[in-house]
Amino acid sequence: MNAKIRALISEFGRLSVDVATLKNEADLYTAGLTSFASVQLMLGIEDAFDIEFPERMLNRRSFASIAAIEQAVSELLAEAGRDAEAA
Amino acid sequence: MQTQEDYLAGLLEHGLLFSTGVDGLFGRSALFEATVDGLNALVTKHGDGFNAESVTYPPSMSRVDFEKSGYLKSFPGLAGSIHSFAGDDRAHRDLLADLEAKRDWSGRQKITDVVLTPAACYPLYPLAASRGQMPKEGLCFSLCSWCFRHEPSRDPARMQAFRQREYVRMGTAEQVVAFRASCIERGEAIVQLLELPYHLDVANDPFFGRAGKMMANNQRDQKLKFEMLIPITSDEHPTACLSFNYHQDHFGLAWGIKTADGEVAHTACVGFGMERITLALFRHHGFELANWPAGVRQALAL
Numbered sequence: 001m002n003a004k005i006r007a008l009i010s011e012f013g014r015l016s017v018d019v020a021t022l023k024n025e026a027d028l029y030t031a032g033l034t035s036f037a038s039v040q041l042m043l044g045i046e047d048a049f050d051i052e053f054p055e056r057m058l059n060r061r062s063f064a065s066i067a068a069i070e071q072a073v074s075e076l077l078a079e080a081g082r083d084a085e086a087a
Numbered sequence: 088m089q090t091q092e093d094y095l096a097g098l099l100e101h102g103l104l105f106s107t108g109v110d111g112l113f114g115r116s117a118l119f120e121a122t123v124d125g126l127n128a129l130v131t132k133h134g135d136g137f138n139a140e141s142v143t144y145p146p147s148m149s150r151v152d153f154e155k156s157g158y159l160k161s162f163p164g165l166a167g168s169i170h171s172f173a174g175d176d177r178a179h180r181d182l183l184a185d186l187e188a189k190r191d192w193s194g195r196q197k198i199t200d201v202v203l204t205p206a207a208c209y210p211l212y213p214l215a216a217s218r219g220q221m222p223k224e225g226l227c228f229s230l231c232s233w234c235f236r237h238e239p240s241r242d243p244a245r246m247q248a249f250r251q252r253e254y255v256r257m258g259t260a261e262q263v264v265a266f267r268a269s270c271i272e273r274g275e276a277i278v279q280l281l282e283l284p285y286h287l288d289v290a291n292d293p294f295f296g297r298a299g300k301m302m303a304n305n306q307r308d309q310k311l312k313f314e315m316l317i318p319i320t321s322d323e324h325p326t327a328c329l330s331f332n333y334h335q336d337h338f339g340l341a342w343g344i345k346t347a348d349g350e351v352a353h354t355a356c357v358g359f360g361m362e363r364i365t366l367a368l369f370r371h372h373g374f375e376l377a378n379w380p381a382g383v384r385q386a387l388a389l
Contacts, residue, residue: 058297060304
């Protein structure tokens with residue numbers, strides 16, 4: 001899942017640095033993620049994992065780092081009874 | 088508190104607004120306009136120290152610039168694009184036949200190079216970008232423009248065509264954040280002079296769709312927008328009459344606006360809803376100017 005999320009950030013995040021150089025906990029906004037790009041990333045993640053972020057997760061914190069995104073996606077997959085490892 | 092319908096009826100009865108038959112589109116009386124003029128002069132007086140360059144645009148802007156601004160990403164349903172007929176004689180006959188038969192004739196039009204200005208500052212950013220790197224102290228502009236938003240409503244305080252007076256600051260994050268704080272102080276001073284009840288609150292723009300929900304949450308989390316709210320047609324849902332917006336580097340990035348150091352410029356603006364403040368004055372001080380507090384009349388030179 002980590003690699004898939006990194007690929008999506010690379011595709012939608014328009015970061016000012018290479019995603020490969022970022023630690024899982026690194027602040028994506030500091031790395032250049034804009035408000036608009038974070039929305040595109042959110043929609044890209046929804047498509048890729050076939051999930052829908054509920055309103056409570058539609059905020060900056062959910063997309064602040066690779067780890068935060070992983071956590072949010074895992075939570076939604078678990079709620080849907082799907083295996084996070086397989087995603 | 089009067090309802091929207093009651094207040095609208097009062098404005099029409101007292102001849103302050105004239106109906107056009109379309110919700111949110113009104114004619115204005117001489118007194119209404121004199122009040123707007125007085126308010127405009129008061130805002131100018133309070134913006135004295137900004138050393139702002141005054142720029143005036145027609146109530147329409149370049150469609151290409153509008154598209155580049157990202158407005159359609161965030162507010163597709165509010166946008167007003169201008170379409171016009173560009174056919175030959177035969178196509179003209181077809182157009183008139185559609186009109187005669189009361190059929191939809193809009194398909195016979197083509198989009199033009201012009202859209203209606205959605206907010207006074209939109210045509211300003213390409214101008215600022217075209218001037219290249221800004222001086223160390225940054226830039227400040229003063230504008231007033233008719234704006235259009237497609238949101239027909241029976242609430243007279245939610246018009247489709249209205250005037251927005253703005254000061255727009257461009258520069259470093261520190262410069263524009265300090266400017267916004269100063270605008271809030273000045274805005275409060277103005278509203279106090281006008282003896283209107285108000286409170287300040289964090290706000291968000293009405294961004295479209297699910298993506299918009301996230302934009303709105305982000306905007307609130309970061310306190311990018313404050314509004315000065317004044318009750319007009321509801322105590323429970325007071326109307327945003329002034330707004331104080333920090334755009335971060337949104338417009339700077341979109342337009343390549345650069346600070347003196349070559350960094351992407353940050354921008355902020357304060358917007359005065361001229362019709363809304365005027366409506367608040369008639370709501371709180373009455374439809375008859377003679378009954379208004381002397382201090383308010385003096386402040387507006389009425």
